[in-house]
Amino acid sequence: MKYILMMNGTKANFAEYAKWSKKDMEANVAFMRSFSKQLKDEGVFVATEGLGWPDQAKLVRAGKDGAPITDGVFPESKEFLAGYWIVDVDNPEQAYKIAARVSGAPGPGGVPGNMPIEVRQVLGSHSDLGL
Amino acid sequence: MTAQPLELPIEHMLRELTPQVLGLVVRRFRDFAAAEDAVQEASFAAAMQWPREGLPENPRAWLTQVAYRRMADHIRSESARRRRENEAAIEMGQLAPPVEAARESDQDDTLILLFMCCHPALTPASAIALTLRAVGGLTTAEIAHAFLVPEATMAQRISRAKQSIKDSGIPFEMPTSEERVQRLRAVLHVLYLIFNEGYTSSSGRDLRRADLSKEAMRLTWIVHQVQPDDTEVAGLLALMLLTDARRLARTSAAGELIPLAQQERALWDRQQIAEGVALLSTTLPKGSVGPYQLQAAISAVHDEASRAEDTDWPQILALYELLRRMSDNPIVALNHAIATAMVHGATKGLELLDALKDDARVAEHHRLDAVRAHLLELAGDLEAAVRHYRAAAAKTANWPERNYLLSQAARLSG
Numbered sequence: 001m002k003y004i005l006m007m008n009g010t011k012a013n014f015a016e017y018a019k020w021s022k023k024d025m026e027a028n029v030a031f032m033r034s035f036s037k038q039l040k041d042e043g044v045f046v047a048t049e050g051l052g053w054p055d056q057a058k059l060v061r062a063g064k065d066g067a068p069i070t071d072g073v074f075p076e077s078k079e080f081l082a083g084y085w086i087v088d089v090d091n092p093e094q095a096y097k098i099a100a101r102v103s104g105a106p107g108p109g110g111v112p113g114n115m116p117i118e119v120r121q122v123l124g125s126h127s128d129l130g131l
Numbered sequence: 132m133t134a135q136p137l138e139l140p141i142e143h144m145l146r147e148l149t150p151q152v153l154g155l156v157v158r159r160f161r162d163f164a165a166a167e168d169a170v171q172e173a174s175f176a177a178a179m180q181w182p183r184e185g186l187p188e189n190p191r192a193w194l195t196q197v198a199y200r201r202m203a204d205h206i207r208s209e210s211a212r213r214r215r216e217n218e219a220a221i222e223m224g225q226l227a228p229p230v231e232a233a234r235e236s237d238q239d240d241t242l243i244l245l246f247m248c249c250h251p252a253l254t255p256a257s258a259i260a261l262t263l264r265a266v267g268g269l270t271t272a273e274i275a276h277a278f279l280v281p282e283a284t285m286a287q288r289i290s291r292a293k294q295s296i297k298d299s300g301i302p303f304e305m306p307t308s309e310e311r312v313q314r315l316r317a318v319l320h321v322l323y324l325i326f327n328e329g330y331t332s333s334s335g336r337d338l339r340r341a342d343l344s345k346e347a348m349r350l351t352w353i354v355h356q357v358q359p360d361d362t363e364v365a366g367l368l369a370l371m372l373l374t375d376a377r378r379l380a381r382t383s384a385a386g387e388l389i390p391l392a393q394q395e396r397a398l399w400d401r402q403q404i405a406e407g408v409a410l411l412s413t414t415l416p417k418g419s420v421g422p423y424q425l426q427a428a429i430s431a432v433h434d435e436a437s438r439a440e441d442t443d444w445p446q447i448l449a450l451y452e453l454l455r456r457m458s459d460n461p462i463v464a465l466n467h468a469i470a471t472a473m474v475h476g477a478t479k480g481l482e483l484l485d486a487l488k489d490d491a492r493v494a495e496h497h498r499l500d501a502v503r504a505h506l507l508e509l510a511g512d513l514e515a516a517v518r519h520y521r522a523a524a525a526k527t528a529n530w531p532e533r534n535y536l537l538s539q540a541a542r543l544s545g
Contacts, residue, residue: 001528002279043257043288046280088280090254121528124279 002046002088002122003095005102007115008079014053024108031105039087039098050083086122095119141181144190145174149268150353152194154240157303160202163247164293167265169201170194174268238357241266243305245354246314248292249321252299257292258321259328264289267346277328277343315358319367319423322351326371330378344375365414366424372407373430376400388535392439404434425454444473461493465502477510497526501536508543517544 009017020028039045057080058070074080085102089095099117107113149170156166173194187193248262260278263269269277275285306314329343351368358364380394389395408431414424429450436442448470454463464487472480484503493499504519520540524533 040283041287043284043291045284045287088256088278088284090256123528123530123533 001091002086002124003092004120004122005085005087005095005099006118006120007082007084007102008118009082009115010077010079011054011074012076014055014080014082020108024106024110027106027110028113032102035102035105036085039085044087044089044094044098046086046088048083048085051081054080092119092121141178141186145177145194146268148191148194149174150241150244150266151237152191152198153244153265154237155195156198156202157244158240159199160206161303162202162297163303164290164297165202165205166198167293169198169205171264171270172201173197175270238353239305241353242357243303245318245350246306247296247301247303249314249318250296250299250301251314251317252295253292255321255324257288257295258317259325260285260288261292262321262350263325263343263346267350269346315354315361315364318354319351319363322347322354323367323423325350326375330374344371344378347371348375360417362414362417362419363421363423365410366421366427369407369410369414370423370427370430372403372410373427373434376403376407376434382531386531387538388531390535391433394439396437399434404431407431408435420453422454422458425450425457429454442473444470448474461487461490461496462498464490465493465498469502469505472506472509477506480506481510495526497523497532497536499523500526504536504539508539513543 036045036048054074057074058072060068060070063069087095087098089098096119099119103115103117104112105115152173153166153170156170157163160166176197177194181187244266245262248265249258253261260274263274264271271286271289272282275282278285305311326344326347329345329347348368348371351364351371355364355368376399377394380396380398381389383389407427411424411427411431429447432443432447432450451463451467451470455467468480468483471483481503484499484506487493487499500519500523504516504523507516507519517540520536520543524536524540527533527536
């Protein structure tokens with residue numbers, strides 16, 4: 001079963017991150033790289049992407065003629081997706097364990113950030129016949 | 132282009148020969164992980180070469196020879212690191228002709244390979260992948276495609292599975308007779324899971340996954356050939372035949388799920404049903420009845436009704452009662468509740484569901500809500516039925532199933 005692990009943050013979180021020291025940033029990047037490699041080595045990796053920061057994010061709706069109407073004013077409290085991983089695992093508990101690992105990515109001073117990771121199951125066509 | 136028509140038979144032949152050749156190579160070199168790689172490479176070489184140059188006189192000997200050579204290369208490069216102690220052994224391995232005398236043990240070898248690939252130390256996902264590759268002869272890319280994961284991920288999963296087998300030190304031999312029953316159950320479970328992967332993938336974009344069901348049936352058939360007297364092997368094969376017979380009727384052209392009661396029964400594969408029933412009829416009198424046989428028997432009762440309303444529900448209920456006594460499986464309990472409702476009325480079925488509310492394994496399962504919705508609908512409580520159809524839709528992780536449940540809710544709420 002596949003799960004998506006989403007790391008979200010508010011604009012304030014992103015702005016904080018931008019102020020990290022070079023050393024802290026490097027430690028974080030190194031952690032993320034090695035995390036993705038571990039997922040591959042463990043045979044559970046499906047996909048991962050990091051997203052551009054929310055400053056340039058736009059909300060788009062179709063206008064009457066189908067032309068895009070864009071809006072970029074978001075409330076401060078809104079959470080933005082920073083990046084995600086999709087993993088293929090045997091059970092939800094395994095997905096939670098993986099999420100906890102990445103949640104513990106080092107923050108300022110090398111202290112685990114304990115960022116909240118949203119875990120959702122990816123729809124598939126698999127269903128147990130039940131024996 | 133003239134080679135084109137040959138492709139299919141060659142592919143089939145290669146997949147049939149895979150476990151035989153692998154058995155020979157493992158026996159000779161005693162290294163399952165490396166042997167499996169060698170056979171896969173030999174098979175790849177054959178797939179490239181045979182269509183162009185024609186079939187060798189003895190395809191199996193050809194494959195074995197190439198796999199032996201790969202093994203020799205492997206050992207040589209290994210031993211180059213650990214100096215050259217094994218040179219003599221390699222030469223023997225390489226020069227010895229493929230052992231045709233071993234042919235009668237092919238079937239045993241296939242079974243031993245299955246025991247290894249379905250070892251309880253492996254996770255289901257690893258066991259499935261390894262079984263499909265080492266015994267089914269599928270390529271890593273094909274398996275990755277079927278499970279919709281990157282090829283590198285699947286390769287890693289297989290290689291980790293092989294490492295676990297290596298670490299566990301399981302010898303390449305038949306398990307003892309006490310162990311054997313247990314291990315065979317593990318094999319059957321993995322084959323069942325493979326079948327299930329293919330069977331429940333219904334929509335067009337997953338069509339290729341349907342091949343997994345065929346592959347599971349082929350492998351189960353092989354096990355049945357080796358263990359013709361094992362009633363549960365026959366039971367599982369019958370269950371697969373009888374379930375798969377309904378494949379075409381199970382989904383609409385648009386990929387929507389169609390429940391059993393509304394399926395176009397003319398689309399059921401009558402021949403396959405007859406095969407399943409025949410298999411079951413020769414098996415049941417042999418004595419010990421297990422869960423797979425009972426499931427198959429239930430499937431057969433459904434398959435034998437020419438209209439949904441002709442279904443012999445009392446017989447199905449009796450079979451579910453036997454099954455419940457045999458396994459403490461909440462999904463079986465759910466199905467038992469449906470059968471009860473069909474025989475004794477929806478209220479009786481709903482009472483049984485109430486007892487499942489506290490079962491942690493199924494309390495949050497979408498199927499509990501789905502069955503409750505169905506029975507509430509039968510009981511005429513449409514409002515509650517809609518609520519539970521929607522609750523089930525919110526819980527399922529299966530796309531066609533969610534659409535089905537939502538459309539049931541929509542139908543009732545007008």
